[in-house]
Amino acid sequence: MRIAYLILAHRAPDDLLTMLPAFRRHGETYLHVDRDSRGFEGHWDDLAKYAVLPARRHSVSWGGFSVVEAALELIETALARGSADYLILMSGACLPVLSAASLSQRLAGEAGEYIDIMPDHEAKGHDRKKRLAHYRFYSKTMPRPCLGALNRLSRQVWTRPAFDAEFGEPRFGSMWWCLSRPFMEWAMEFRRANPTYDKRFRHTETPDECYFQTLVSLSPFAGRVKGSLTYVDWEKGGSHPRTLSRQDMPRIAASGLCFARKFDWDRDRDLACSLLEAY
Numbered sequence: 001m002r003i004a005y006l007i008l009a010h011r012a013p014d015d016l017l018t019m020l021p022a023f024r025r026h027g028e029t030y031l032h033v034d035r036d037s038r039g040f041e042g043h044w045d046d047l048a049k050y051a052v053l054p055a056r057r058h059s060v061s062w063g064g065f066s067v068v069e070a071a072l073e074l075i076e077t078a079l080a081r082g083s084a085d086y087l088i089l090m091s092g093a094c095l096p097v098l099s100a101a102s103l104s105q106r107l108a109g110e111a112g113e114y115i116d117i118m119p120d121h122e123a124k125g126h127d128r129k130k131r132l133a134h135y136r137f138y139s140k141t142m143p144r145p146c147l148g149a150l151n152r153l154s155r156q157v158w159t160r161p162a163f164d165a166e167f168g169e170p171r172f173g174s175m176w177w178c179l180s181r182p183f184m185e186w187a188m189e190f191r192r193a194n195p196t197y198d199k200r201f202r203h204t205e206t207p208d209e210c211y212f213q214t215l216v217s218l219s220p221f222a223g224r225v226k227g228s229l230t231y232v233d234w235e236k237g238g239s240h241p242r243t244l245s246r247q248d249m250p251r252i253a254a255s256g257l258c259f260a261r262k263f264d265w266d267r268d269r270d271l272a273c274s275l276l277e278a279y
Helices: 013-024 044-050 065-081 100-110 120-125 128-132 144-157 163-167 181-193 196-201 211-218 246-255 269-278
Strands: 003-009 027-033 086-091 178-180 230-232 259-261
Touching: 003 013, 003 065, 003 100, 013 027, 013 044, 013 269, 027 044, 027 065, 065 086, 065 181, 065 196, 086 181, 086 259, 120 128, 163 196, 178 181, 181 196, 181 211
Parallel strands: 003 027, 003 086, 230 259
Antiparallel strands: 086 178
């Protein structure tokens, strides 16, 4: 079972240089670094020893379509240059919590598509479809008060056509997934045949939590969904998950999942290194 690790990063090149060799020992590694990131000068040659760097880097705005674009850049690079059976999307704050052998056995035995898809009643309870009803703009350069005013005006003035009419019921969930090569090949062909799909997610609120979930649900692989392999703690609520530590390891282990996020390397470097060594 050959695995491609697709890593989205925007900081901490030294941490990446610790992480990438551990994953490279067990498969293919692909790294996208935010085009606006600083501190990577002098590290590019070393990073390129342990990961394929896509030809194009995107300026990534948290919550914007640029997150999806960066992931697609990694996917297309992995499909063109590698031979992996599964592609796993990760960030620089993700770490393995089970061995590579355990992961390979699970993928080979279950042959699933590992992605969180929120149940319909939960999505309705959180009114997630509202995210697709209006335009949402993101910018790193526009002053925040101006950007906020623009988005408030957008919600009042513009209503987008119903998503369902074009592509059926949208689905929602966490962006961290592990998806098979056959699905990815189907998905890239679907995008080429339906260019309005990508267009529909541009200027949308947090499309990374809907884009791939909806693609899977539209595909012939929808019946193979097993849920994400990445442990994330949202118990405190809010827009960011809780940062994990050594004290969380028993609960993470009990989950049976293969990865977890997010970890603070500055605070728990010894833990991060030990997890990577055990992988």
